Amino acid sequence: MVQSPASPKPFRLWPFVFIAVVVGVAAIGFAYTAGWLSPHRLTPKKLVAALAPPGGPALGHRRNHAKGICFTGIFEANGDGSALSKAPVFVRGQYPIVGRFNLGTPNPNAEDAMVRVRGVGILITTPDGQQWRSAMINAPIFPVSNPQAFYDLLTASASKDPDAMKNFIAANPGFLTFLPWAKSDQWTESYAEEPYNSLNSFLFVDESGTKHPVRWSLIPAAQPVSISPQELAKRGPDYLEQEITQRVAAGPQHWNLMVTVAYPGDPTADPNKAWPADRRTINVGTMTVQQIEPEPNGPCRDINYDPTVLPAGITTSDDPFPAARSAAYSRSYNSRTAEEADYPRTATGARQ
């Protein structure tokens, strides 16, 4: 078998062909995995690009929920959550929160009265270093049932085709159940008066390993004062941020964290479907907002409120949204943090 190197070998083509095939197959497999050969695959890039207004995204800012203000506070667990989840955050005690009140718009300069959806991002850290991040909104249900439908909604609403929305609704009739809330003019006059809902379902895992499908909500202690968007507009474009700053300066604001447990068969995979109102709901603790800080130098600025950053004891469920959100938020985060120059920190109080 072994050829003496002295005797020149006859040139053979097949080894080169073989090598080219091996390398070629590997390269094609790689390109396929990366999605380069599947232009129809819904990628985080496409999903995030679809959120951008016609003029392009606001550089340096979140690609959605771009207008917001930071807060710090505490979550005080009352211990009752431990029956459902072994996560340390439910053990009776106080844990620091870094959060962000925000408006559901890709425009950081949007007027408050133009945006129906209000949200909150929270990050709770326990002494062992585990984190629980959650981004929640005031809507009672999500407009669509799955991430592809969300993409379709974004493309339909940006489309010039007059039938685009009609076609979208025909394919996603669940959207209609979102409209009564979206069109109602019973808004509230403060971030502090809003409930914030996870909408997505997660699993709480207890000490015995049993999984409990849940959703959660922050229910405000403040009495909601109803206001129409027309009235809100008169109070100025940034009223909500001014109001929450003054309100919290005057006294801390509270929300109860309510966990709702599904019955078998409840639609855990579809945030467009509410669960029946009689489901068991447990108050697991209180969120207290103690201090408001503007976003440019605030502690929430460079946080990604990725809903899949969860402590042991909470996991994702069959709900397809958290995965899609995690992928999209990461993409948004990577873009906006790379554009820091377009959204400079203010001169005073630069963060280290």
Next chain:
Amino acid sequence: MTTTRTRFTAPQRLLHWLMAVCILSMLFIGVGMVSTVTTKYLTLVQIHKPLGIAILVLALIRLTLRLIYGSPALPADLPEPLKLAAISSQYIFYILMIAMPLIGWAMLSAAAYPVVLFGGVHLPPILPVSASLHTLLWRAHHYLAFAFFAVILAHVAGILFHKLVRNDGIFETMAPVLTHDHPESK
């Protein structure tokens, strides 16, 4: 450092093949996860982090073995450019095998993410939170990943060339089992 051995020692060969599988998987997992919004995304990310850290640990063990046992000498008749390519590719591999996981870990640290390996087990941050550091590392992780894949393709092409065209015994130095060729064949 080289030895008179004609093959890498068994632990070195074992590590080479184990890591070859791990690293190739990591590259496919990496590009696959950043291009999907399905639930596969979370599964892949959950594999990517612990497997990447495992590669870091294995690479450090491998480097130690390499420093202890050295490597078989390259064939004396290997043309200079090929010799250079063989030696430099070894350096590049070691750098990438150690740098990629460190960059991944540092990138997550700079973005204030917890570096969760599994369950409640997580690694401490190795960098302060910083948008500019995150951006630098994120770009490095991305471009080096593609460079890594390219170097691996070249490596595989090169090894096959040594085996199928030159049949000079280099392939046998790392072959998992002895092939019918004499390993010491020139």
